[in-house]
Amino acid sequence: xxxLRETDSQASVYRDAHLTLDFDxxxxxxxxxxxxxxxKEYDLLALLVSYAGMIVPRAELLLRVxxxxxxxxxxxxxxxxxHLRKKLGMYADEYIETVFGIGHRFQPYDTSRRFPxxxxxxxxxxxx
Numbered sequence: 001x002x003x004l005r006e007t008d009s010q011a012s013v014y015r016d017a018h019l020t021l022d023f024d025x026x027x028x029x030x031x032x033x034x035x036x037x038x039x040k041e042y043d044l045l046a047l048l049v050s051y052a053g054m055i056v057p058r059a060e061l062l063l064r065v066x067x068x069x070x071x072x073x074x075x076x077x078x079x080x081x082x083h084l085r086k087k088l089g090m091y092a093d094e095y096i097e098t099v100f101g102i103g104h105r106f107q108p109y110d111t112s113r114r115f116p117x118x119x120x121x122x123x124x125x126x127x128x
Contacts, residue, residue, distance in 0.1 A: 016109040037084075094107065094110075
């Protein structure tokens with residue numbers, strides 16, 4: 001995973017093994033294919049990516065993406081998270097984690113989670 005934040009004249013980009021987000025162009029690709037996101041889906045994903053690894057509370061997501069205050073009760077966030085997961089396909093569970101009752105967290109794609117280390121010697125189980 002790498003997040004490139006360079007001078008204002010150059011692009012700001014998040015890139016990992018499958019997902020790329022270009023913050024300046026406000027565009028996303030998944031496995032080198034354009035990811036067709038609505039404006040709010042992109043804003044939500046970009047906000048989560050900018051806080052990668054950290055839990056972003058629901059209230060903060062609703063405020064920063066939709067401008068909703070604390071008193072608003074809505075399922076908008078849940079619907080947009082569901083749409084993002086659908087568009088991320090088989091990587092959805094790798095990228096977006098829901099922390100029940102708190103918020104959501106973007107987890108950068110980690111190949112080491114997908115391919116566990118190979119043990120040098122096999123472990124044998126023996127009967128007594």
